[in-house]
Amino acid sequence: MKRVAINIISAAKISAPTKIEDLEDKRIVPKMMLRRRLTRNAKIMLYIADKCEFTGGKIVYGSAFGELQSTVGITDAILNETQISPTLFQNSVYNSAPSYFSLLNVDKDEIITISSGMNTSLAALKTAALQALVSGERVLCVATECLDIANIEQVNSCRSFLEAGAGVVLEIAEDESGAVEIESLKEEGTIESLSHLVSLVNMQEKNQVKVFLTL
């Protein structure tokens, strides 16, 4: 086990009970052709990256359930024996959201996508800290979930926010002085897979910006 101290450089979060209304996508993605192809996860991820003022570099993205809307569209097409949209299929992979960031910003750096169930944001943070440690660079760590699909109530009974995202830009701290463990500042109704990142954003808002992480 190895423990490191990280500095939180910037942080952002957003959530809504169903669909997040204004993700500023027209400003963030001016090209209509690209904007039209974005998944909901991609729009939220781009919004968080924009609020964190991250324009390029290594990204660690997390999502427990990935691109549910695309997956549902594909399985519906198979069930109904209709044609599958190639765009839906290309958008169904878990790394779609950060890949759209890469396209938009011509970012040719490494992208890792973590999907560790309800531990997703903690696993993503550990991975981002590793990436920062080996590269000496600042890394964007962001996680999103979009559960806003028809009939989601058949499998969801405890999450109030069907769309949510949280992210931080982090770097390895030069020393451990003043660093603290991650406090549990998660928000009621937000899916557990985002809880560690949400807590970190809330800590940053309280000016606690140096945190320990065990790789």
Add this chain to the structure above:
Amino acid sequence: MRAYINSYESSSCAGNTKELMQAIYEKKSAITIDTSYMSETPVGLGMMSYENFFDEMNSVVQSVLNNSNLDNFNNTLLIVGSSVGGMAQSEEHYFRDKDYKQIDPNKHAISVIGDSLQTTFNFADVRAISTACTSSANAFLLAKRLINVEAYENVLVVGADALCYTTVCGFYALSVLSSKVCTPFSEGREGMNVAEAVAAVLVQDKETDDSIELCGVGASSDAYHMTNPDPEAGGAIASMSKALEDAGLNAKSIDYVNAHGTGTQANDKVEGLGVETLFGDVYVSSTKAITGHTLGAAGALEAIISCETIKQGKIPPQTNIEKAENENLNIPLQTIEKDVKYVVSNSFAFGGNNTSVIFGGTN
């Protein structure tokens, strides 16, 4: 600390690792022409024989443990690479019931692979990567770095993807499936064969008599298109170059490239250009004509093939090729017996996600 591969096992349509290597060297493809996934449309698929995919996965991981220097995995980090997780089970429920009521969200997600293995083996911690077809290659990237910084002594990389309708029908929608056994790097190739596999590789910080070194890892993004690769092969060249740099090697050191080589028009043309540009006349072949494209498991399965190539001193021939599209590539048509020191294994994915891994002999 340096990273060493000390135990591995796999299960694919070609059988276990021993059977797989025999099929590769005898050029016997294990692809089946199937019409059950695509009604009345034949497609070549790599289908495993099992009653339960998760039991097969447990069996492969148990075999790695049995052949290792460990008594258990309690001090081992598990990193899973998968692109579909529990999708096949979700499809079964949804196509039967036409609703989601019987679908367990936790058994749908990618994390079901790690959760299932954790129940049996009690790992120190579990993480899962899902970057489509580079998933388990990226697991090696993290495994090597975690060992390099002395965060873990043991990391088990598991690549696991089962066949499902979503991937077979989805790739068909992209018009990249082959109706026969795929023909990587061939002129006039038709496309790829979707396949399934489980591959498990134990990476440790200690060298044994039988170790293969995990020498270098490199990754890049194309930033070009969601599914088509950069036609100038910039992303592929970048990932291979970074892996060389990480390993402290130059291109002339490499004896063999185990290509991503899916058999699609776009991939093989661009990857061939990248290999030619960086390595010149190095031996290169794709073993996907034997196994099919095992998606998120491909990086781990082909890591095992790369290790076996070094241990056996035999470069895999290209199965199912008559005339190469790129005649500048050095594609072996028969098994080449030679001392193999270093092998590059490539994995490329949707989103322009590229990962290259270098394996090296220690004797």
